Amino acid sequence: MRKSILLIISALLLSIASTSAQNDMYEDDDYIPVDSLSSDTISVVDIDAKHVYALGEFGLTSYCDPTFGITIAYMETWGGYITAHTNFNFNKPLEYHINKNGFDENGKQAFLSGNKEVSRLSLVGGATYKILPKLCVYAGGGYSWRRLMFETVDGELLIVDDNSTEGWTFDFGAIANFNKLLVKLGLNTTKFKLADFRVGLGYRF
Numbered sequence: 001m002r003k004s005i006l007l008i009i010s011a012l013l014l015s016i017a018s019t020s021a022q023n024d025m026y027e028d029d030d031y032i033p034v035d036s037l038s039s040d041t042i043s044v045v046d047i048d049a050k051h052v053y054a055l056g057e058f059g060l061t062s063y064c065d066p067t068f069g070i071t072i073a074y075m076e077t078w079g080g081y082i083t084a085h086t087n088f089n090f091n092k093p094l095e096y097h098i099n100k101n102g103f104d105e106n107g108k109q110a111f112l113s114g115n116k117e118v119s120r121l122s123l124v125g126g127a128t129y130k131i132l133p134k135l136c137v138y139a140g141g142g143y144s145w146r147r148l149m150f151e152t153v154d155g156e157l158l159i160v161d162d163n164s165t166e167g168w169t170f171d172f173g174a175i176a177n178f179n180k181l182l183v184k185l186g187l188n189t190t191k192f193k194l195a196d197f198r199v200g201l202g203y204r205f
Contacts, residue, residue, distance in 0.1 A: 055202030062195040079128040087120040093157035100162040115151040124171040144169040165194040
């Protein structure tokens with residue numbers, strides 16, 4: 001009888017010792033139990049398509065030049081946007097500058113045909129912030145130009161410095177959200193020498 005009891009106690013001690021040894025093997029901080037793993041995919045950046053908008057825009061500069069553009073915006077509490085505006089005139093002028101009277105910096109007069117053109121391009125991007133459930137403000141920067149060009153009798157284009165501006169651009173405004181419809185009002189300025197007033201209409205994807 002005593003032998004049986006001793007055998008049972010020995011078996012229990014061996015079982016406890018074995019279980020304890022196994023637990024010691026898995027006390028590492030890096031150990032993750034299998035049953036804690038999930039088949040769900042964790043997204044680092046969760047972008048909801050219902051907050052992505054496209055807007056078609058019309059702009060008018062302080063020189064009354066019309067421009068047309070497009071904005072793609074993601075608007076949540078914080079978001080972002082990119083905008084491009086142009087008048088679709090990409091004719092390249094000569095690297096020769098004159099003033100509005102047709103004279104260069106050395107006082108030499110160019111022979112002009114009387115025709116003129118304007119080239120306008122603006123590329124900007126920035127951040128949006130929702131200040132009200134249906135209203136976002138935005139601000140950003142980029143690069144723009146407005147080139148007034150006079151044509152010579154030979155058909156070449158010369159840049160008129162007096163009414164041309166090129167360089168960094170500051171962009172700001174507001175976007176109101178009416179369910180799937182957006183209305184945008186904004187101002188774009190290039191080096192604080194050129195203002196471009198913009199209005200846009202958009203639709204949610």
